[in-house]
Amino acid sequence: MAKLTFTDLYGFSFSGLSDAVSDWESVVTELGELADEARTGMAAKAEKADWKGENATVTKPFVRKTAKEFDDAAAQARSIRNILRDAHTDLKSVQADLIKAVEGGREQGIRVRDNGDGTVGFSLDRQPDNSAPSEEQRRAGRDLADRIDRLIARAEEIDGLAARALKRVHGGDPYNFGHVQYSSLDEVEAERAVKLAKLGPDMSDAQYREFNGLVGANAEDPEFSTAFYKGLGGPEEVLRFYARMSIDGTLGDGEENEGRLGLSRDLQQNMGIALATATDPDNKTHLPASWGEEFRRLGTRQIDLEPGPFGPQPYGYQVLGGIMRHGDYDADFLTPIAEHITQLHHDEPMRFTSNRPAGMGDADLGYNPSGRGGAGYDPLTSVLEALGHSPEAAERFFTGDPTVYREDGTVDKNGKLGYQYFDEFLKEDFEWPPDSLAKPGTDGLKDALEHGPNALGHALEAAATGRAYDSQSTEPIEHTSERAEFTERLVAHFGEHPELIRHNENLKDEKFEDLKSGPLHVLRDSLGNITAEYIGDFQRVMYGGDPLSGRFPVHGEPAVFDSGQAQRFLAEVGQDPEAYATITGAQQAYTTLLVDGVVNGESKSTVHMDQRISNAVAPGAVIAGIMSEARADAILDYHSASAKDYNEAAADRGKWVTRVVELGTSLIPPRVPVAGEAINWAAEDITESVVKSVEKDIVTAGEQEGSRDYGKARSATIEATDEIVRRALLGRSDINSETAWDIREAAATQAGNSYGEGSMWEASGDAS
Structure with a gap:
């Protein structure tokens, strides 16, 4: 039998199979009625009849067997209906997935071709600048072809299973109904x-x-x-x-x-x-x-x-x-x-x-x-x-x-x-x-x-x-009181005992002979993810904010940390490259939402905007300072990571930025046109901006490979803060350019000062 091909599945109309399902629905109903009549009529009367002789030994068993055949015929019809119905549903679903995959590939410049043997090949459109396709595009093409091959194989599998099941239901005996019964194709x-x-x-x-x-x-x-x-x-x-x-x-x-x-x-x-x-x-x-x-x-x-x-x-x-x-x-x-x-x-x-x-x-x-x-x-x-x-x-x-x-x-x-x-x-x-x-x-x-x-x-x-550790979903999950209390306990434990998660590869240096690696240092990437999930609570505690003030929105119950424990926790966790990238991205995304809320959100506060924006950027800048010192410790002191490790870790942090952004998108009001151009800083824009900023920030680590360059890391934080404020101000046509410059300068000054505080806390030993 010829194999099912891409063309067969992609363009096939399932109307005939749908009609067959409808026809068998009618057959099931009609045979059910006949079986009921045979059971309650003919068979019931025969059982009650007081027959003698041949009527008792021949006719009564014949009537009983005939009535059962009606029941068996109805059961066989139900099995056929069930198999055809589920095969139709499953094949339609596979076809829909196939069409979606093809259309998605077309948007990426991937064209699918039928190989005629149940598999597909692909070709790639040239780049907008007419350059050859990249290796990333080729990999995407191979992945798409593999996915489509699996869908075709799945459709052929469904078709084959349905055919074999129908044969078993029929049984091959033209004089006897009632063989194998199936309630569904799953069975x-x-x-x-x-x-x-x-x-x-x-x-x-x-x-x-x-x-x-x-x-x-x-x-x-x-x-x-x-x-x-x-x-x-x-x-x-x-x-x-x-x-x-x-x-x-x-x-x-x-x-x-x-x-x-x-x-x-x-x-x-x-x-x-x-x-x-x-x-x-x-x-x-x-x-x-x-x-x-x-x-x-x-x-x-x-x-x-x-x-x-x-x-x-x-x-x-x-x-x-x-x-x-x-x-x-x-x-x-x-x-x-x-x-x-x-x-x-x-x-x-x-x-x-x-x-x-x-x-x-x-x-x-x-x-x-x-x-x-x-x-x-x-x-x-x-x-x-x-x-x-x-x-x-x-x-x-x-x-x-x-x-x-x-x-x-x-x-x-x-x-x-x-x-x-x-x-x-x-x-x-x-x-x-x-x-x-x-x-x-x-x-x-x-x-x-x-x-x-x-x-x-x-x-x-x-x-x-509240989500699987390797989940790719960016949908926010509410923090229950149990989860928040559990996180408080984690931060307190490692905040008091940071040595448990310390990683030191420089044990030959007498300066560090007592700073051995902790048995749980491999937890730090997971602890970084937890920090990103609770970044609003971490930002709030940097200056001892009140969880009931509402200034630092969180999804669900707030977690309340001790300031010193939180600082020590961040200082140790941030020495892991993946944790560093995750936390840095999360804090920048959260700071973006806070600043945007100040500039474009509703407020009854009489405090000047420049002060309110400065208050919004300060906690994130403190965390940035702690993170930078933690990174320098890992690279220069403990030799537990290299600049290359930090650069590579930045590549896959986008999902945590997106999670933070999607948590707070309700804080972003619609933008008003500025100079005739509609401004719409959506979640995707924030994610892209923050990811690029984190990548740039981490490149700074490469420049620090051999020295602790405080100035460059501080400048990176100031620059990221300035971009956050600049983008937020685009939505305010009522703020003139001079005022906007003053606001940006005030925010940058605060970011630099707060960065210095975080850096000093970590370096002084209060957070180590």
């Missing part, structure tokens, strides 16, 4: 996925790709995900299947296994998202709560993967951890598992890592085929990663009342924990397990000791911000 797809899963590692690469296509396309569908996991058998069968497939992909090293490794990585992600969907009680269709209880019971039991005493026998939690690294899990499912694993670790830190294979496989891979953040032999790292993707569960884990669990995962109602998870993970002597097969003394083992703290940072970030 068909889940059935096929389970059938493939039963093959285990014997799946061919083609079957493996089909399996991943099915689970990946439907992982967020509750009906499919629930049917799929039930079809695998139960929690133990799920763990055994995933473990065998994971080992199949990660065992061995080199190009010969690269294909299977890629397939196992897709499987890991797809099964994780599907499990999160299937265990969410908010979904109409979901797995029972007993699955969570059974996973906890299996957590400390070893699972036999192969026959015989010498095969791998991982603990249940080692395997489950690999699955749960993907997906946003409901707190009722994930938090008890996270608590149980944490309590097991507290009692026996190396319990799970001692159950690792020796001398086999890749040192970085195990039950975590992704290769990111550990090999997957210690579930503590895995479950912290799961919390990092599950904000509700993370918040409950760190702020709720702990539940004590026995070793078998059952609740110990009379048990006393004696510690809180927040304090447990953030203490200096917490024993982080090396989740790796690397040998002692190698760089691989050194890196492995950072996997756990890094995952902890992700979990803390999710709990504080």
Whole structure:
């Protein structure tokens, strides 16, 4: 059979399939009525009849069988209707995604061509200056072609599944209705996925790709995900299947296994998202709560993967951890598992890592085929990663009342924990397990000791911000009182103990012999993201502002920090290049909104505008001063980062700027025409302006590589402030140019002074 092509899908009209669905809707109704009549009429009368002889032995069973055939015919019609209906819906959705992708590519100058074999190629328009396409454009073209190829493959998969299901429903017997029944195409797809899963590692690469296509396309569908996991058998069968497939992909090293490794990585992600969907009680269709209880019971039991005493026998939690690294899990499912694993670790830190294979496989891979953040032999790292993707569960884990669990995962109602998870993970002597097969003394083992703290940072970030740590969404999330209080506790903890997150690579210098690296320094990028999320609260505390004044708007409950703790916290966190770029971008974006609110917003204040603008720029400038000194400390004193690191970190900070801007866009009033030109400083304009300013600011670090140039960094802050004020004043045609210059000069002076205050606070040791 010829493969479905791009042209087939792009221009296909689904009106015929839509008509078929309508026709089968009518057939279902009519057959349903006939079946009801046969059941309540002919069959009911035959059953009541007092027949003797042949009437009793022949006619009555015939009537009974005939009535059942009407029921079977109605059921078969419903299955056909269900399959055609869902196939129509899914194919239309795929076609819509295809058209959207093509149109989006066209806007980027990417033209798609049909290769005629189920794949597409692409060509690129020349640049406006007639220059050749850039490598970035070529990469975008390849990404678009790959996305379209996947959509075509998905459409062909839907078509094939529907065709096979219709054949099974028909059964091939012209004298008998009532074969396999399907309530939806999801059921068909889940059935096929389970059938493939039963093959285990014997799946061919083609079957493996089909399996991943099915689970990946439907992982967020509750009906499919629930049917799929039930079809695998139960929690133990799920763990055994995933473990065998994971080992199949990660065992061995080199190009010969690269294909299977890629397939196992897709499987890991797809099964994780599907499990999160299937265990969410908010979904109409979901797995029972007993699955969570059974996973906890299996957590400390070893699972036999192969026959015989010498095969791998991982603990249940080692395997489950690999699955749960993907997906946003409901707190009722994930938090008890996270608590149980944490309590097991507290009692026996190396319990799970001692159950690792020796001398086999890749040192970085195990039950975590992704290769990111550990090999997957210690579930503590895995479950912290799961919390990092599950904000509700993370918040409950760190702020709720702990539940004590026995070793078998059952609740110990009379048990006393004696510690809180927040304090447990953030203490200096917490024993982080090396989740790796690397040998002692190698760089691989050194890196492995950072996997756990890094995952902890992700979990803390999710709990504080209310979003998954790697979420690309820029939609503002309201700060609940629990999140705000949790963030206050974080800032206070590291503000009082900044040495826990210090990173010093210059230990040979006697000047720094007592300033060793803290065990949690890898948290700083996550702490930088949390700072950006709460930048309004950080700005307010720089001069001791009242959270009830409303001068520093926040989304939800304000967080109240101690000024000294906040300064010390920022001084240490800002030594991380990514955190520096994030915080600098967030503070500039927030300052932009404050200034714009003063210049163009409504106010009953009688204080002169120049003073109010100076008040608005001062807190951000203090933070800028602290950040610049922190950057200089990292580059010049601790040698923990280079100017190049700061430059590279600036590249992907735009999402945090956008989050801050979108939080405060209500502060930006419509612009009035100035000199005949409409001024509309929208969120996109602010984001672009701030990102460029941050990039320019960070370039200054390159000029400071060998010296602590206070003047250049201060000038960069003044220049950024001046641009913020200048752009805000464009909307005020009633302010003459001389007045505007005076306002800008006053703001620049305040920015320079406040920058100096922040720099001195950090440098003097008050903030270090």
